[in-house]
Each structure stands twice: as C-alpha cells, then as structure tokens.
Amino acid sequence: MNQQLGDRLRFLRAFAANPRQVGAILPTSRAAVRDMLDLGDVPGAGLVVELGAGTGVQTGEVLARMRPDARLVALEIDPGLARLLEDRYDDPRLQVVCDSAENLQEHLDGEQADVLVCALPFTSLEPGLRKRILESLPRALAPRGVALVIQYSPLIQSELRRLFPSVRRRISVMNVPPAFLFACSVETETA
Numbered sequence: 194m195n196q197q198l199g200d201r202l203r204f205l206r207a208f209a210a211n212p213r214q215v216g217a218i219l220p221t222s223r224a225a226v227r228d229m230l231d232l233g234d235v236p237g238a239g240l241v242v243e244l245g246a247g248t249g250v251q252t253g254e255v256l257a258r259m260r261p262d263a264r265l266v267a268l269e270i271d272p273g274l275a276r277l278l279e280d281r282y283d284d285p286r287l288q289v290v291c292d293s294a295e296n297l298q299e300h301l302d303g304e305q306a307d308v309l310v311c312a313l314p315f316t317s318l319e320p321g322l323r324k325r326i327l328e329s330l331p332r333a334l335a336p337r338g339v340a341l342v343i344q345y346s347p348l349i350q351s352e353l354r355r356l357f358p359s360v361r362r363r364i365s366v367m368n369v370p371p372a373f374l375f376a377c378s379v380e381t382e383t384a
C-alpha cells in the first residue's frame with residue numbers, strides 16, 4: 194500500500210474513533226498545504242509551531258522549507274498519529290509533542306513562534322476549548338510572526354479578526370472541501 198493511501202486510512206480510522214477531534218475525513222491536500230505555507234515566511238523562521246499535525250502533510254512541507262538551524266514543534270493530541278509523525282520524520286529539527294494545543298506554552302520554553310501552522314478543527318471542538326486555544330494564539334507569536342490557520346468554513350473569521358489586528362484570507366480550491374486559509378499577524382502590515 195502506498196503512503197498516501199495508508200495515511201488516508203489511518204486518518205479515517207482516527208476520524209471514526211473521534212470525529213469532533215479530527216474534524217475531517219481526509220488529510221489536507223498537498224496543493225492546499227502549499228497555498229497555506231506560501232502565506233508565511235517559513236524559510237525565514239527560527240521557530241515554527243504546528244497545531245494538529247495529523248499524518249504530517251504540513252509537517253513534511255514545513256521541514257522541506259525550513260532553515261537547517263530552525264526548529265519545528267508539532268503538537269498532536271492523538272497518540273497514534275503522534276507516533277506516526279515521530280517514526281516518519283527522522284529530523285533533529287522536529288520535536289513532536291503528544292499534547293493538547295491548549296498546553297502549547299508549556300512546550301515553548303518562553304520562546305515565541307515566527308510561523309504558527311494551525312489545522313485544528315475549531316468548528317467541531319468544544320466551545321470552551323476552542324476559545325482557550327484561539328485566545329492563546331497571539332501570545333504564542335513573535336511580534337512579526339504569522340499564524341496560518343486552515344479551516345473548512347469561514348466561521349471563526351470574526352473571532353480571528355477580534356484577536357489579530359491583521360487577518361488576510363484566501364480560499365484554496367484544490368482541496369476536498371475547498372479550504373479557507375487565514376494569515377493572522379499581531380502587527381498590522383503598515384506597522
């Protein structure tokens with residue numbers, strides 16, 4: 194079985210076990226991952242953080258774009274998926290953390306992310322958890338950092354606009370379903 198098919202089956206199994214936590218039946222397409230990462234400066238980042246890494250579609254592309262001396266901290270709450278990521282990417286720049294994104298600060302040693310990649314299924318998460326995670330995102334970002342958020346609906350757009358002075362939006366049509374991409378900054382572009 195090829196890797197893509199194997200990943201789709203693993204993802205589907207994770208969804209069947211925990212639909213609200215996984216929030217999608219398929220991993221994000223490569224095209225949507227590229228569209229998403231093109232909205233931020235991954236090659237210029239010292240620290241990249243990933244929330245909800247899944248089977249690693251963003252993880253692999255972030256590692257391919259990252260500098261040799263940069264670091265990627267990838268959080269994934271599902272132990273099976275976290276193990277898959279650890280086994281798949283033998284890269285000293287990557288730290289896989291099996292924990293909830295709401296505990297992100299505990300894993301950053303006081304550092305802030307230059308790029309934060311987030312594929313959490315906000316619309317299906319329990320509202321209290323969604324609020325805690327969303328409100329922690331600006332604090333996790335460096336002053337000139339950017340949070341790249343992928344969603345399957347525009348529902349959290351107003352919440353992102355409340356939390357971030359600058360939010361750019363794009364739609365990636367090469368995904369099932371089409372994906373809403375948000376690039377959120379704590380500084381306005383003219384600042």
Ligand SMILES: C[S@@+](CC[C@H](N)C(=O)[O-])C[C@H]1O[C@@H](n2cnc3c(N)ncnc32)[C@H](O)[C@@H]1O
Nearest residue numbers: 214217220221245246247269270271293294312
């Ligand atoms: C929609 S999937 C995205 C997976 C992958 N990044 C992609 O784009 O294909 C959401 C992922 O977030 C993970 N997740 C859900 N809640 C989480 C939480 N509180 N903390 C960390 N990961 C979480 C799920 O287990 C799942 O792997």
